[in-house]
Amino acid sequence: MNIVVIDGQGGRIGKAIIEQIRACSINCEITAIGTNSLATSAMLKAGADNGATGENPVVIACRKADYIVGPIGIVIADSMLGEITPKMAESVGQSDARKILIPVNKCISVAGVQEMTLSQYVANAVQMIVDKKASNGLTV
Numbered sequence: 260m261n262i263v264v265i266d267g268q269g270g271r272i273g274k275a276i277i278e279q280i281r282a283c284s285i286n287c288e289i290t291a292i293g294t295n296s297l298a299t300s301a302m303l304k305a306g307a308d309n310g311a312t313g314e315n316p317v318v319i320a321c322r323k324a325d326y327i328v329g330p331i332g333i334v335i336a337d338s339m340l341g342e343i344t345p346k347m348a349e350s351v352g353q354s355d356a357r358k359i360l361i362p363v364n365k366c367i368s369v370a371g372v373q374e375m376t377l378s379q380y381v382a383n384a385v386q387m388i389v390d391k392k393a394s395n396g397l398t399v
Contacts, residue, residue: 260287262388263320265329265351267294267342270301272330272361272377277305279385290324292316294342317347324356328384331360331367338367357391359384 262280266273270293277289291307293299294317303310311320321327332338334352336345351358361380362372375383 260285260325261290261323262287262326262328263290263292263324263356264302264307265292265294265317265320265327265333265347266298266302267330267332267339268298270298272363272381273298273302274305275377275381276328276361276384277302277307279381280388281306283385283389285385285388290320292320294339294347314344314347318350321350321354321356324354326359326388327351327354327356328359328388329361330363331369332363334358334360335367359387 264273264276273291273293277291280287280289288309289307291299291302291310293302293310293312296312299310299312327333330339332343334348336343336348361377361384362369
């Protein structure tokens with residue numbers, strides 16, 4: 260199973276996602292794609308197997324992903340202070356991968372989403388991966 264984690268800015272959300280996936284001992288390969296080198300570095304330090312930075316790595320990684328995880332801004336062009344290009348957002352959106360998006364209410368509000376801390380959102384996202392694997396009869 261290939262999990263692609265995409266993040267920008269300082270990579271704090273991506274780092275938290277990767278740390279929690281590793282803590283659950285999910286048998287997977289994690290590819291960290293940062294919109295900048297700082298984000299990529301943070302995610303690699305958190306335990307990602309592979310890492311790359313920029314638009315083209317997002318495009319390529321989305322083709323091969325089983326899951327794409329990251330802040331909700333990764334599907335919105337020009338979000339995250341302009342770090343998400345239209346091509347990045349399009350690649351995430353067009354991917355056949357299951358997308359698990361973390362709502363970040365800084366610039367985007369999602370109606371019906373319960374207010375939680377970032378840690379709770381990340382834990383919920385990782386649990387969705389664990390639950391999906393279990394329902395498919397795969398070992399975690």
